[in-house]
Amino acid sequence: MSPTVLSPEIALKILIVEDDPATRLLLATLARQIGHRIVLAENGADAVKIFSAEQPDIVLMDILMPVMDGNQAMAEIRAIAGERWVPILFVTTVGEIASHIDTLGQGADDYLVKPVHEAVLRAKLEVVRRNIGLHRQLETNNRELQNYHDAAEREMRVVKDLMARLVHHDHLSDPMLEHWILPATTFSGDLVAAARTPGGVLHVMLADGAGHGLAAALNVLPITPCFYTMTAKGLDIELIAATLNRTIREHLPIDRFVAATLIAVDCAARRVKIWNGGNPPLLALNADGEVFARFPSRNLALGILPSDTFSAAAEIFEYTKPCQLFAYSDGVVEGFDSATVGSGQQAVEGLLCGVPLKVRMKLLRSRVLARHFEQRADDDVTLLLVRCEDEVAIDAGPVAGVPAQPLQPASERKFEITLTAADFRELDVVSMLADFVVTIPAARAHCRQVCIVLSELYANALDHGVLGLSSDLKEGPDGVARYAEKRAAALRDLKHGSIAVGIHSLVQDGRPALAISFCDSGRGFDFSGVTAGPAGHDLKPHGRGITLVRALCARVEYRGRGSEVSVCYHLDAPAMDVADDVCVNCGKRATCASCAA
16 A cells, blocks of 8 residues: 555645755755755755745754854844744764754754655655644634734723723812722723712712623612713702613613612712722721721622612711711622621621721732732722811812803893603603703702702693692502502503693892793693692602702792793802602601691
8 A cells, every 4th residue: 555645735835954065965855755845055055045935844863064054054044934833854874863962952842864765755755744734723823812812801891991081080189088909800890980960969879780800890880970970060960870770771681780889979068978888897997097987888789770669868977076978899899708707797707997088008018919919819809998177178070061151140141941751751751851951061969959849840731731630549558659660551542642841040139049940741630739838748749859949949820721841040059958858748858847736
């Protein structure tokens, strides 16, 4: 059976370098019979030139040659080949092997003994051919891997830049704020966002997306623009929490959720609002690092509950002395969780005790890093310190999304729109109206209060006017759920109905004001009780919502058959703090002496 001849696709190009014509011819003939392609050279100098021109796959070369010997030629050829692997086999006699065996350590890959036997040559070349194939496949894989790595690096740079823009890192330089994030991988699923409302209240959010890495980082991105936009409008963290919850449910898969801590620090009132959903307890620290108050999670993480069962109620913390709030992600607790030391929570609180204010964050970072030097972090780690002090002059810069402009009297500006059935289902109407209000410089400090007015008037016009629902449905233990169910069904089936909304900024009696009107297509109601004062406090279709609107606005007036309401909100007075209860009779403070009698 004749030896197998290689196909042209897998044959090698071989450079044979031999000064003896007979040996050169023998090697060339045997290699051609196997199926390889042959290039010939008579000495080392010719071999270098021919190698550079022909780029052969393998070199068979004599050691002792005129002009340039094999060792010199090998060095030149290696320099030309660079990183490309080209096997070099020396051809020598038995007597020369001992004196030239060191060439194998200088770069030669193997050797052949003269006279060369066909079977030996075939076997050697077959081994070399297979090794070249493996080596070239490895080079191809490496190139593909490098290309993939380069593409991934470019994409990561784009994603990092996008995330930095969405997070508004410039707002994190607020002097009341210190934070630090240690990602478990390239991207962190933890996020810290901070901004000030037009009234100077500092809003802070620590969000922890489910998991870690890029997937977790993408979980928290949809809520960041909402947080900054609503803060710019001066909206409260309760409304922000509810909106973030709805946003996550609408935009993320059902198994994705975000643990979050929302904080609103009002230094002027020495009041802090806290909403914690799924994060470790928020700690209040005194100057010595002692924990004097804890605010554990009282809610599920954002994105788990539907809007009708989600609770956005925030805790209120009033401080009498300057203090710090310490928030952190569960990666910190997990990093210190040890059966020998106690719970991770106890370990974290132990780190804070006795640490001075000025070096608190620095020391916390060093201790966390030391912990994870011993044991690699399995989850993202975030530390957040918020200073609660007396009101000081802080240059917070422009509010995100709102151009910085000095407060000035309201200019004549109008916004009018008529909403139909499809708009009620598809639009976030109150946010749309708030977007117009925030364009009025004098109204920005009142955005929170104006949005409450807009929310109440729109809810009354839609629910009681267009949909014809009665507040009596809310009575009883399951009343709120029953009301929400009927409202959803009525809104889904609504074919006709409209609400005309008008917002007019103007100067009224020398005072900047907003004139707001709602006119719905409903049947109306007997509004005489609403405008009569104390006697109408128990009018069920309106309840405390209208009472709150009356407390905030200078004037509330119903007209026609009760389906049209207009209010006047003054912009030159300080924004009323609606955190305190109002009198259910007259809309004034709960301490109203006349009604208490």
